Amino acid sequence: MTRLERNVDNHVFPGVSSFDFSFSGTAASASKITGVCWTVTFSKMLHLILVLSGVCTVGMAMPLPDYYSYSMAVGDGSGTEYSTAYDGRITGVRVWEHSNAYIRGIQLRYDGNWTTPVCTSYGNPLEMTLRDNESIIQVSGKYYSGYIYEIMFVTSQGRSLKVGQPYGNSFNFYPTHDGSMYLETPDSTFDTVEGGDDSFAKYLNTMQDNGEKASAYLTSSDAEHCLQEGRGPILGTDTPEDVLLLEVLRPVVEKDSQPALPNYYSYSMAVGDGTGTEYSTAYDGRITGVRVWEYSNAYIRGIQLRYDGNWTTPVCTSYGNPLEMTLHDSESIIQVSGKYYSGYIYEIMFVTSQGRSLKVGQPYGTSFNFYPTQERTLPNYYSYSMAVGDGSGTEYSTAYDGRITGIRLWEYSNAYIRGIQLRYDGNWTTPVCTNNGNPLEMTLRDNESIIQVSGKYYSGYIYEIMFVTSQGRSLKVGQPTGTSFNLYPTHDRTLPDYYSYSMAVGDGSGTEYSTAYDGRISGVRLWEYSNAYIRGIQLRYDGNWTTPVCTSNGNPLEMTLRDSEFIIQVSGKYASGYIYEIMFVTSQGRSLKVGQPYGTSFNFYPTLDGSELRFLSGRQNGYGITSIGAHWAVYYTDDDNVTA
Incomplete structure (x- = not known):
């Protein structure tokens, strides 16, 4: 074990090393660097190893890595086979498209080397440069009638490059393993150091012992001390050897000393025809x-x-x-x-x-x-009781920050309920429907909460409502006409503090559904009609799949969530009675996107930072999903700890 390895034993670094719908990791062969504790010295040393790894590993035979997975190719596959495989790590992507048509060319950069463009490089590409320690974690898109029409590369930092037209069948590729690459310390630089002409080779020729491997010197106390000293003449001398090492390490050592804004400013050139009056949204603040x-x-x-x-x-x-x-x-x-x-x-x-x-x-x-050219930019216990009633008119929600502390109800004399209003802490929400007349009101005491909602509904209206509290009190308003309902939580603990509801979108015809289930969401399946609307949804809670919503006919698009990964956003489009597109976004920047981008956009996410998707609700008519809403809450474990 070398000197620095004793300080950083067993540290793993994730990454992706190849494309062609393949994700892999390189198993370390010489000095596998793993561990959790980082020091400033090792952090700077790591940057040096990363900068030099493209040189040091040239010509090394690499066996098939342990953490390798392959996402099966999609498309008709006519023509000549291609592969973008190359030495190094992917650091850039270029994609060419026919305007309003299919993808015509792809090119990847490994370290500093661009591969030969696949198919063609005619015209101006859309390009993304990956940052240090940023890797591609997902490839999604659409294919149809012999061509790939859309492609999207998603990175480990949540950025993406999306090109083409969203036409055809959806695909979503991501690795089956959570981490996919180990960083290894190089065992050689050149066959003979005299064969190298750059500063690093000259330095090794001067300072490295005869027969000593690069990894042995790079992890030695001499190199470690040089990094600890930082700037200026290393080791307190002005010898040519010391100045030479500073020349190699300068880009690494000085990286952390760069000033903040405005040096970290970049401008993305405007697109579009640009007719009319110029505008700017510039303003003080963030x-x-x-x-x-x-x-x-x-x-x-x-x-x-x-x-x-x-x-x-x-x-x-x-x-x-x-x-x-x-x-x-x-x-x-x-x-x-x-x-x-x-x-x-x-x-x-x-x-x-x-x-x-x-x-x-x-x-x-x-x-x-x-996206910016610089890495720094500007400074479980939940349940749902299915709605009752005919459900005509406009949807409403009383969701608000805080805890319910009061209730108001308005009624038509000897008829139905005409208005509802809740108070959260000290804030009354906007009355639902109307507040005409004098309400019936109840104020909750400290530590008192609502544990039941009951009543009756008939002929398109709610005729009676009764709220029951944890202290046995109740507020009952209206007429006992129609069909009875009783709503109460499925868990002892009632509505959590960090709960929010994203109002359902869509026409909402058909039968109401809910995916509520015990546990945490760990998987998603979606069914679609080709080039049409969403026809089925299914969620997995821990290891249990719920009953599919609407239909499970055909092959679904599926995403399995990793440990500590959860859904933080649901987006899509709806039109003409159906949900046409759905996209689930996770806390790790991955997404599952299915359907056609047709109609009006919607974007659901929790109003509180610590929440995640708990379940979906809405309506379906047997042919497809006609409306969808999202319920968010903090996930609690059995010992009342919040799980992040």
Whole structure:
């Protein structure tokens, strides 16, 4: 065991080493560096090893790695076979597309070397450069009629490059293992150091003992001491050997000393025809919210950003209801993507540092993907009682921050219930339907909560409601006419503090459904009609699959969640009575996207930072999903600990 290895024994680094729908990891052969405790010295040393690994491992035979998996190829597969396999790690991606058509070319960069373009490199590619320690963790898209029409590369930092047209059958590729690459310390640099001409080879020729391997010296106390000393003449001397080592290490040592903004500023060149009046959303503070307006099935008509607590003036127009996203604390926007065509921006997607996104508009035209060029950017106990009643009219929700402390009910004399209002802590929500007349009211005491809701419904209305509390009190209003209902929790613990509900979207015809089940969501399956709407949904809780919603006819698209991975966003589109597209986004930046991007956009995510998807509810008519809503809450273990 070498000197530095005693300090950093057994540390694993994840990564991806190949494409062609293949994910793999390289098993360390010489000095496998693993462990949890990091020191500043080793962190800087690691950067040096990463910089030099492309040189040090040239020509080394690599056996099939342990952590290798293959995602089966999709598409008709006519023509000549290709492979992008190459030495090194993927550091960049280029994709060419026919405007409003299929993918025409792909090119990957391994370390600093671009592979030969697959098929063609005609025209201007869409390109993404990976950052240090960033790797590709997912490849998704669509294929149809002999071609790949859309491709999206998702990285370990939640960024993505999306190109093409969302037409055809969906595919989602990701590795079957959580980690996929070990970093290994090189055992050689050149056959003879005299054969190398760069600073590192010259340094080894001067300082390395005869016959000593590169890994042995790089993990020695001499190299470690050089890194600890940092800048200036290393070891306190001005000998040529010491200055030479500084030349090699300077890009590593000085990396951590770079100043913050405005040096970490970059500009993504504007896209689109650019007619009309110029605009800018520049404002003091940090972006904390986004609103986007769209014409139904057409282009983007308005944008508005919130800086700290201040909304800017809407760009262009604020007519209609916007799609909105509120950023969590310490969450920032790291990517803006979309499509433009014929003088307008047709689609826009904002991606955050926590892997959430707001996607609005129609995927029509030429793709664009904006992200910063610098790594630093701007500074279980839940249950659902199925709704009763005919359900005509507009959907409502009383969801709000805090705990319910009061109730108000309005009724027509000798008739049905006309209004409901809840108080959370000290805040009354907006009354549901109406607050005309004098309400019947109950104020909850300290440590008192609602444990039951009962009543009667008839001929399109709720005729009676009774709220029962944990202290045996009740508030009963209305007429005992119609069919009885009794709603109460399935667990002893009632509604959690960190609960929120994303209002259902869609026409909502057919029968109501709910996927509520004990445990934590660990898998998702989706069925779709080819080039049409979503026809089935199924969730797995721990090891148990729920009954499929609507239908399970055909082959589903499926995603298995990893340990400590959970769903933080549900997005998609709905039109003409059906849900046409659904995308589930996880806490690790992965996603499962199925269906056709047709209709009006929706984006669901919890209003509180610690919550995750607990279940879905909505309606289905036997042919497809007609509406969908999302329920979010913190997941608690049996010992009352929050699971992250």
